[in-house]
Amino acid sequence: MTRDIPASVRGQLENLARKSGRPLQELMQYFVMERFLFRLSQSEYVDRFVLKGALMFTVWGSPQSRATRDIDLLARAENSVDAMSGMIKEVCRQPVESDGVEFLSDSVHGAIIKENAEYPGVRVTFLAMIQNARLPMQIDIGFGDVIYPTATVIDFPTMLDFETPRLKG
Template sequence: MTSNVAASIKARLLAQAKARGEEFELTLVRFATERLLFRLGESAGRRRCVLKGAALLAAWLPDPYRATRDVDVLASGPSDDSAIRSLMHEICSETCPEDGLRFDLSDLVVETLRANEEYSGKRAQFRAYLGKARIPLQVDLGFGDALAMPPQEIEYPTMLKTLPKPRLRAYPREGSVAEKFHAMVELGTQNSRMKDFHDVWALAGAFEFKGPSLRKAIAACFERRETPWTAETPSALTTTFYQNPELETRWRRYCTASTVLSPPPAQFEVIGERIIRFLGPVRDSFLHGTAFGFSWTPGEAWVTAEEENPA
């Protein structure tokens, strides 16, 4: 029975991949990630994990956007290797016969990330099987960070509508923007994380943001990482940054990657225009020590309450 379910699921996923022009391997990883999140949401481990990163974007944006080969979570509780092994076994022991997946932890590998830092992490690597199809999975667990806003309870979309949806705790959008903005400021022109620019551009284009909430999240992120604000404008908030030939080349290469399912504009300057409009005024409020009581209109600009709700 299980093999029949797996074969049926695999055929449906293959049809999806062909329709989207997506590599079948990535489709399988996306599916296994979704079903792992379902098991996380059903397990006692849900209290310890808050979903973040690229996998979370699938819950926010309506179309497949950017594929990822790993799951990122903010974790709490014990962080030694044995505790991580127990957590993974706890999550993967949850069953969902309807999805045909089997998670194999016989060769589970746990390693330390960012060792000897206050904000540290663990990486768990293992496999899932859909029939005979072998699917590598990776879970990155960060410990020691803090959220300025409480996690949100979300319902995660399913690739196949007949399957139960994952329900779990997730980062607020403001927290995701704050961490990506910090990476932009900290790394400057050495930043190879083109996905962060894509993500911030996409989030700013799709959603409203309340200025006080976003400012609070950014303040907490920068304080936690002991990054001060200076009078010099961060390079990622300048037009010259997005005209840098090396970064432009890096961006065009990123846009053609197989993991980019909804390609953004190929002109890096176009990406920069929105990011500068979105984050520049928030940064200025820190520089001048002022409140930021504006609201962001998706893809457009920050507006006052009067502009947002004209009489």
């Protein structure tokens, strides 16, 4: 008999929500961000991106005052909407052992952000699914920023018993 992994994941997240007192929607959002980072860590693009922003507080074990709904990355790649959207589509399609999450690569949409800045960035949005729950994803990609302290390889903490994302942060 095959196991319904998306249903199992959702059930585990519901249990975690009850135990922690955190909203299920927030936990599902963090879970899909974690699983996107895992796919990125398994992709050919892993060395082109550095995790930064609020999700680094998770790595450092610091409590967050508010839930974050996006992933902030620094790219060492072509600063264009098409290039970033293409890479994110490929990461969404990255084959991995089933973790109950489906990223809808056909929903990927990119746009320029910080248009008047010295280094404009790219925002990529798309949808993730856990069972019938549709979860919006947003990745803000910067270019040319200085990272301090220097980026090192990190293990991003996992919420459930799945392989750990390993990437620069």
